[in-house]
Amino acid sequence: MNQFTYIDNRLYAEALSVMDITKEIATPFYLYSHTEITNNYHRFSQALNRLNTKVNCQICYAIKANSNQAILKTLALLGSGADVVSEGELQRALKAGIPASKIVFSGVGKTAQEISFALKSGILQFNVESEPELKRISKLSVALNLTANIAIRINPDIEADTHEKISTGKAENKFGIEHTRTKAIYAYAANLPGINVQGIDVHIGSQITSLAPFEETFKKIAELVTELLDEGHDIKVIDVGGGIGITYNPETDKQCDLQQYAELIHQYLSGLGCSIIVEPGRALLASAGLLVTQVNYVKTTPEKQFLILDAAMNDFARPSLYDAYHQILPVKQQSTLSSVYDIVGPVCETGDTFAKARELANIEQGDFLVIKDTGAYGSVMSSTYNTRPFIGEIMVKGDKFSTIRQPQALAELINKDLLPDWL
Ligand code: LLP
Numbered sequence: 001m002n003q004f005t006y007i008d009n010r011l012y013a014e015a016l017s018v019m020d021i022t023k024e025i026a027t028p029f030y031l032y033s034h035t036e037i038t039n040n041y042h043r044f045s046q047a048l049n050r051l052n053t054k055v056n057c058q059i060c061y062a063i064k065a066n067s068n069q070a071i072l073k074t075l076a077l078l079g080s081g082a083d084v085v086s087e088g089e090l091q092r093a094l095k096a097g098i099p100a101s102k103i104v105f106s107g108v109g110k111t112a113q114e115i116s117f118a119l120k121s122g123i124l125q126f127n128v129e130s131e132p133e134l135k136r137i138s139k140l141s142v143a144l145n146l147t148a149n150i151a152i153r154i155n156p157d158i159e160a161d162t163h164e165k166i167s168t169g170k171a172e173n174k175f176g177i178e179h180t181r182t183k184a185i186y187a188y189a190a191n192l193p194g195i196n197v198q199g200i201d202v203h204i205g206s207q208i209t210s211l212a213p214f215e216e217t218f219k220k221i222a223e224l225v226t227e228l229l230d231e232g233h234d235i236k237v238i239d240v241g242g243g244i245g246i247t248y249n250p251e252t253d254k255q256c257d258l259q260q261y262a263e264l265i266h267q268y269l270s271g272l273g274c275s276i277i278v279e280p281g282r283a284l285l286a287s288a289g290l291l292v293t294q295v296n297y298v299k300t301t302p303e304k305q306f307l308i309l310d311a312a313m314n315d316f317a318r319p320s321l322y323d324a325y326h327q328i329l330p331v332k333q334q335s336t337l338s339s340v341y342d343i344v345g346p347v348c349e350t351g352d353t354f355a356k357a358r359e360l361a362n363i364e365q366g367d368f369l370v371i372k373d374t375g376a377y378g379s380v381m382s383s384t385y386n387t388r389p390f391i392g393e394i395m396v397k398g399d400k401f402s403t404i405r406q407p408q409a410l411a412e413l414i415n416k417d418l419l420p421d422w423l
Contacts, residue, residue, distance in 0.1 A: 028311035034397035036288035065281030070404035072096030141194030151199030160205030169204030203241025218268035289375025312345025331368035
């Protein structure tokens, strides 16, 4: 059961009324449910582990989805590892208690500094995306007298059937090494000093709700692993990436069945004698977050009615970036009449729109709303555009809540500017 429900027409986050929280915390803010994150994690790990307990499956949460340390600690305590894509994410994961032995490092642009830091931390695996990166890792690990465990990220040239900006497994995308060069790149890697080739990696995109692209990918990876084992490479780890989509719009979105997804992993990959890594981000976090916001104005024009919120595209970018649909709900259901609204933020561009022509129970100035499913790719993608400081974050558990990120003070934002002494 989702942890956000109405009781007597008031929205609750676990056992707390969201309206009551708004009396203590100024909007806009992100609100996360600890129980929802925990339930999502259990659902995922049970789906993976129920089928075949002999195969070791490790969840490495893609922390780019939400890297607040309270969230990372929640997942660390459940046994999660992490998929990181920068030194900053790696530092956050380590600080929150995720052991280096459960951390994989992905990304096409790892710097020398980042690679050295990860080598010294003793991470589980580098997911290598190009030959120059492989050379750099080899050079640095030799210099540090260490060995880098690596997997090669393969680009399988598969259409993920998702938004083009978050599709990563087509030949034209910048990610991975083309699948046709698999043998050659493994042969090359095997001879490099300071490198221990231990695995294979793939990630075809995000918000994928049909199983067909996953099936095609796992099939391809199984073929490649079989070939590599035949060639004598000691492949022990298969990292299948993340990408499992969620239902943002219950009326139109396909539902990705976790159980069937897990069955596909086992069907194609569990007979190869490898352990399996899965890197979900959205599937663990999206449904656990709300963006709580207040209606600053109701503006009526000859064309439309606008709800102008105190949250904007800088706080939550998905609708403006990807035309993403998110449910928007009132904190208090108080009218039986409804109207059609464009729901927008105060930022000075038309793209600052959260929803168009959305029917809602009549809303008045001062009412509180929530934007749903904002736990993943919400706060992490925020900016300070229009000199709007970063907003705060709270976490609810049962009938308690705690602030897990202070809102940024305006002075802190403005005082970063420096004036040259010659000006
Ligand atoms: N592993 C790798 C290598 C990734 O690049 C990603 C996401 C994941 C795992 C996790 O994917 P997930 O399970 O969350 O789909 N900002 C976009 C999503 C970008 C995803 C980038 N990579 C959005 O708001 O939809």
